[in-house]
Amino acid sequence: MNIHDLTRTLNRHNDSRIVLLVADGIGGLPQEPGGPTELEAAATPHLDALAARNVSGLLNPVLPGITPGSGPGHVSVFGYDPLEYQIGRGVLEALGIDFDLGPNDVAIRGNFCTVDSSGIITDRRAGRIPSEASARLVEKLRSIRVEGAEICLEPGLDHRFVMVLRGEGFGGDVEDTDPQVADVLPLRPVPRNAASQRTAEVAEQFIAQAAEVLKNEQPANMLLLRGFARRPSMPTMQEVYGLKPAAIAVYPMYRGLARLVGMDILPKVADIEEQVHRLGEYWDRYDFFFVHFKYTDSAGEDGDFEEKVRRIEELDAHIPAIEALKPDVLIVTGDHSTPAKMSQHSWHPVPVVLAASTCRPDEATRFGESQCLRGGLGQIEARYLLPLALAHAGRLQKFGA
């Protein structure tokens, strides 16, 4: 019996609204010993007031020491066990270009590459050809037909593209053809189980035809496939929480992750101001809103402490407009930490503040990593955040008599 078994039976409907604001990679580290983290350095009067009046804490996206990618990071704040619901590389790429993956589709990440006259890889990224070149080549590849399979191809950034196999009986467990090193032949797409036999056959036929189509191109005269995956079969938030959820995200990958758990995707927005506007616009039509803010992570990945501070302050300035909608539960957190000092995702627990009328106060007076250590939520697995939100929204009945 797990938490979803409980929430499935205990959830009840009411007129409450829950807002989950995910500031991607918000958790950080001091740049210098003794210094503040990005969140602590930022002037965040509105987040501080939220933390002072409500309850805060720290979330572990996966397990201590485990650094999550964007997939597991979001899966867990959506209330799903990231070890149970794993998102393959191909799936994440497909989500990242807003591809609406079906439950039986196999998504694959493709790279154009350069091979010599004997087929040996000389450049795994074909000199990182520009996106426009990729788009032209993808258009050529679309002429390829393989019996019994629908093949969808979409260009990505630079030398990358996304391939999706649609049809019956395609398992997702096939080895990469990308050997990860140059000076060798591409590998064959080897099925890892019987259910993926057909997938491997279709991939092999596609590769053979692609080699013909591309043979006179330079430098992109061949391609490599990796990250074969089907989307995980996840119960929707409607099923496990009784919520009618919507996502408001600028970037397609986060819309895609939201789609995996059954969220409706609200019309496109360009920035946080438009996101908050959209929130108000759809306030009466949904009861759960996921709002994604990307730039805290981008700045962290760039190793730009000051920019991350600035982005946090930008986000803080929009908190009053969200509060003005009077959500019953407002949560601000991240999907993982991205300390500018490390220029990458990290395993450090993620600050969280939860605001509701049923919060038991704690001693935190500001929103920041060291204050969150004193927070009443303690340090918990991120997947328990959603059940807590439901509880504070009055949406969970008592367990047992």
Add this chain to the structure above:
Amino acid sequence: MNIHDLTRTLNRHNDSRIVLLVADGIGGLPQEPGGPTELEAAATPHLDALAARNVSGLLNPVLPGITPGSGPGHVSVFGYDPLEYQIGRGVLEALGIDFDLGPNDVAIRGNFCTVDSSGIITDRRAGRIPSEASARLVEKLRSIRVEGAEICLEPGLDHRFVMVLRGEGFGGDVEDTDPQVADVLPLRPVPRNAASQRTAEVAEQFIAQAAEVLKNEQPANMLLLRGFARRPSMPTMQEVYGLKPAAIAVYPMYRGLARLVGMDILPKVADIEEQVHRLGEYWDRYDFFFVHFKYTDSAGEDGDFEEKVRRIEELDAHIPAIEALKPDVLIVTGDHSTPAKMSQHSWHPVPVVLAASTCRPDEATRFGESQCLRGGLGQIEARYLLPLALAHAGRLQKFGA
């Protein structure tokens, strides 16, 4: 491997005494923003001294966000996983009237109801007839005989009664006959599995005869059955902890819950003063004592902040008499929170203080929710409290070489 697998093999006997004082629903919330909780508002010099000298923390009865009923709340402070050992409604009702349920008994909650001449329910509670009327009707129903089953009937409060089927081959998985709404016929008792086929048949025969017995009564001319359940098969505290446990509780439901885990039930008591007296009386005959204090929960359920404060102070006044017995381990906690502000059980973690000579001190100087956040026990699942008590009592050997 779970904690019981460890405690089964690691427990050892000594002459120590453990007292677990459960103040039902003790955890609370501030009535006003910035104010104290009930426990913080109460003058509790003795509990404060316990917390200052020992170790405190917060317990999660089930999982974050999950509000426990009395069943799961107690199961977990007794050291059992409340998701593994679930207590059905019928069982809890039977325990609530001190019915000594056998391991194969099926317990059912009954309601007298009113039906019209075509059998349609007009009042699911028969006008909430008084308990004396129920008692008279139950006496009439005792004349009913069904082949192969012993049927025990006991009156409850108002229109309620408890029915227990005793015999061989009675599964507990049968659907309620109570449709939960009026203006429809009662439902049939449908078995959910083959093992419960016989239970459903007996219930059906009982209902048919009861309709005859009650047909000339008004308003209680029919009955509804719900919450069919067998008691969970729980290993005793003797088996998993090597303890000889006793329960001292004013209310039958808590005596019943204690009986489920193998506690002996000490003779009846009327109030906390008599409970503490009973504790001293039996001090040499048991090594573990569960003392249950109900009124913190009752006041919380009534939404009466001041009364809950007063009840906490009443309890505090009896702490010295318990300490005078020199328990090796004294624990004061609750089975769940019942904030007066919410007038119901809640999911908020429950304050706990554990006093023993082997406590590592923490920074808590009083016993209250916000101080417990600084407590050395941290925030843990309530089911780990008993192993901690055993450890502090010197009753657990080293695990592994």
